[in-house]
Amino acid sequence: MCPVLGHLDGRFESADAEAEHRIAVLYQEFGGPLLRHVRKSTGNDLQWAEDVVQETIVRAWRNSARLQWEPSLIWAWLLTVARRIVIDGRRRKSVRPQEVEPPEVDMMSVPDGSERALSAMVVADALRSLSEEHREVIEQTYLRDRTISEAAEILGIPPGTVKSRLYYGIRALRELLRDKGVAG
The missing domain is CATH 1.10.10.10 (Winged helix-like DNA-binding domain superfamily/Winged helix DNA-binding domain)
Structure with missing residues (x-):
């Protein structure tokens, strides 16, 4: 068992405090490795990878009461959720046209004949x-x-x-x- 996650069996004042503590420990323990893994999936796009890791941790926080806090199970769950977020992101990008900045009015040429x-x-x-x-x-x-x-x-x-x-x-x-x- 992971030394950091191993002490999570203790009782906390409330379920919310316990969930927040687990998520903090989860991010401390798995945030770096998860970011490195996700960067490969996003084509080395650091900003997108950071967004994916953040969304994965948020989903872990939302589902903290249902998760099994065994390190290998948590790692597998995090990888699965992150992979699904990346796939959803690719799908969104493929159906939505690429956003571009409108040109500045001073830079536009107007054909006048x-x-x-x-x-x-x-x-x-x-x-x-x-x-x-x-x-x-x-x-x-x-x-x-x-x-x-x-x-x-x-x-x-x-x-x-x-x-x-x-x-x-x-x-x-x-x-x-x-x-x-x-x-x-």
């Missing part, structure tokens, strides 16, 4: 700088989303000419945008 509007203005200005032939094929194919054949029919030129003007028009547009510092 100004960047897109500014880019559209720069591209429109660059398009105006192109020759009429290049601008027309870019407008028909990119801005109006027409095929090469459709653009050729609307403009009244062969598809090969549309392709050629489109190639050289896009190349000129890229140069203009690069000069303005928009494209890389």
Whole structure:
């Protein structure tokens, strides 16, 4: 029999005082080993392990009148209760979404569309700088989303000419945008 728990057979003034004394001795005797055991079960999460040990001791206090105070039986009871608490904790974590801190308002960016509007203005200005032939094929194919054949029919030129003007028009547009510092 455990030397610390062995003297618990003496009578106390009240059942509550006896239970409190038993729990104090129980924590003194088994708290450290139980914490080491539970840390392995919690993935070495010290805070969670301490919470589990505390809850296990509280349950021992609540059930102190029904427990058999034989050290090997108490140890087995503590391990079983702690294991169940860890399992319940894992289940709770798996069904509840992970909590996150809301971002600070000062840190949040609010899209205002100004960047897109500014880019559209720069591209429109660059398009105006192109020759009429290049601008027309870019407008028909990119801005109006027409095929090469459709653009050729609307403009009244062969598809090969549309392709050629489109190639050289896009190349000129890229140069203009690069000069303005928009494209890389």
